[in-house]
Amino acid sequence: MVVDPFSPARCALSPFGSDFGVIGTVLAILLGLFLAGVAIMVLIVSVRFVAVAVGRIIACAGGIVGDLITAVVNLAVAPFSLARALVLLVIGRFREADRSAERFQSRIVEVGMRLWSAVVQRPLRIAGVRVPPRRHSLVPAHGPVGPGAPPPPPLMAHRGAATAPPPFAASPRSTVDPPPWPNPAGFSNSFPGYEIEGRLPSGGSGARLFVAAPEPAKQVLLPGTPSRVVIKSFAIGEGSTLPQIIRESRSLDAAKSLGLVLDHALEPHRFWYAMPHFVGPTLTELVGQRHRALGSSRGLDSRSLRELVSLMADVVENLAKFHRGGLWHKDVKPDNIIVSAGRAHLIDVGLVTPLASTFTLTTHGTEYFRDPEMVRQALRGTKVHQVDGARFDIYSAGAVLYSVLENTFPAHGALSRFERPSPESLRWIVRRAMADYHRRYPTMDEMLADLRFVLMAKSPDAALPAQLPSMRGADPASMLEPRLELNSIAGAAPRAAAGAVRDRDAGGPVRRFASRWCGWGGRSAQTKGACWKSTMWSPWATAAVAVVAIAVGILKSDRGSRSHERNSSGNRAVVHAPAAGESTSRATRRRAESTDLPEGSGPVLVERSLMLSNTIPESAESAAMVAIGKKGWTPIVDDAEALAALATLAGREPEAIQAELARRGYRGLVRLEPRGERVHVRPVSFIAR
């Protein structure tokens, strides 16, 4: 087809006409994109708004229901306390009458607080208005939070308000009445995203502790969307030191992965982190109450014993999680265990240490709950990774169990005498946990298996030491994972018992129901017998676990062979992390034998979690510095900031530190940068060959 160059149609495509058309089209497209962007933004904002609103409404509704139930229960029980107080008053038992009256008062106060929360606080929170809680246990913080506010009364929150029992009464942590807090700098009690509601007694570290409510925008970002957190703050201007800050920050990433720390920030003059907030008595207080209720020398009744041993199992289970995550707590004691909602929670992560840390062991801890062997090793200058820190926690857990049974501390370690009646099997567990470093439970799982065996027994006294899984040489997993088989094979009562174990994680009504009907204070012999039978299914559990273990072993060996292939393929290397249950020293030996990071860079396959001294590198910002030695690698510090801090501490230039490394025979420094499941090895400064 021939087109006439002068036709009108051709003129419309003239240079000018064509430009306008193109410009118009481009503008139209841009406008369209802009409008689409705006629409998407509006949509996102709307969706977020709706999500937040729905979340708040659901949280509010749930909270109101919870508040009302608590209020009704307290209201229903309060008259009984009053009646009891009156009866005791009439018969002349004034002290007990006073206690009952106090209980009545606290129930009425609780009713008022719950109603206030249900009617005012929670509905207003939907609109984003946060009304300060009417809790007598919390006080407004000084300074910017509550200018002109009167000095706070003695505070006992977070750790409960009950009086400590006589043997523990001297503990400064349970009777702290903090002085007014000077705030010269004015910066340390305001945390972005948090509203301070009160403060708590400072611990032994000297850090400031605050109770804070996350603002809605922050709350949705925190794991578990907690309504309150505890903030621990270290400020240089307020007595905290750089080494202290470094020590506290060392295991932060790992602690976050375990849910112990929710949020943290390192600022020019201070370092702080937020932890979950638990309200309730400490184990010290609870144990004291239970012992006092029965007299000083009668020991615990079966119900109290079941309750407290169950809490101990919680503690041991938590510690097992620590150890699996590559950490040890280092300060396990009754004052650091809070009982909230029927479960025991370990608090105070200030001394939490990575099992594979290359720092020198310190003697920090609490006397009588701290393994003397740890002190000996620390005095010899032993490095943390040269010992198995988990065993020191096991000692402490044994000491805590001793204090549960005796209501006092083990003054003579493993040789401490039992003065009060208690089941032989539990005494055995205490002694096994506090035995010599090489002879105690090798892992928390074994101790947990023994405790659970006693918990599931018909009666605590019926469980003999010879029957404990650790004595029978049973696989602890058969006691840790009994529910699969029990649920599918056994009858209703064993199912309830298994459910009790399973639902310990949730702490729900099933657990309470099952423990009530199958526990030591159980109602019927038939049910007790069924519960006892449930432990007889352990061979099935053992068999099932063995099958799973074999399968996992096959898979692992497959992975291992692939790792070896990578290792032998030139500039690729494998870094092994300690396997679960493996002793650190053994892992260190294996690592030294198997690791060879070549000069230059290359991908490194990370098996499980790579514990480099202190932290799992989760992002490029937290990349780890590693010194390559003649025999494997040695982690130096967490990150660049820590390296700078190390230089500051040593009063030397970073170059001088690098020279020191060279003097000690290290080949150089590399930086490990995470890339998903792989880690990129980048040389930072190679010093010498």
Next chain:
Amino acid sequence: MHPITTTFVDRLRNRDESAWFELWETFGPVIRAHFARWGRGAIGPETARDLTQETLAQLAGAIERFDPERGVRFSTWLLSIARHIFGDEVDRRMAGKRGGGRRAFSLDAGPPASSDGVAPDDEYERRIFRAKVMAAIRRVESTSDFLGFQVWQTRVLDGVVGREVAERIGTSEPTVSRHVARIRDRLRGELARTISEYSFTEEESREAERAGLAASDSAFDAAIAEIYRVEAGAPSVSPDGASDSKAWSSIRFPPRGAR
């Protein structure tokens, strides 16, 4: 003097921290208890512990001067240092009160006698001896297999009859007897070693004999059980409760050779 004694003093002189910790672990509770008793309730557990630390720090400064050949008991020497520390503490406290400057407590007179009529020094020496026995038991515990030691502990220290022990651990009575005999033999040896290590005079070395520890097996077991019953009973001090590196590690030793 036993060669081990020389070795131990040498370790102390060489600032071997594990030797000092051993001393602290073994005799610290005895000294603490004595401070608490001398204080008659006027000093709390914290102060008692501070004074104990001070005693060991002073001991560290004076260890160079200690001559075991002079026949002075190590425990007596330790007590004399503790007395001086206690006297200084009393002086410090009185200095801030009315009548300050006057000595309110005569060290020559010694601490008051105990209620049972036994002279304080005798009671102190008995405590020191029990501390040595407990140290020996701890050493046996750390070097024995768990099961064997537990059998011995349950049978001898807790006083449970052999048949019941056998039932509890799911074994036979002869096995229990074998475990008990084995641990007893080890304890006898360890006891001799520990007493030699912490004793500097012949008299101290013969203490074991006097306490019935050189007698027949049953008498030996009874004597050990009695010492354990007295020593490992209710705690004498409250726990610290604080998260700390205090106690041992806060002791500041003077440099070697300081006078």
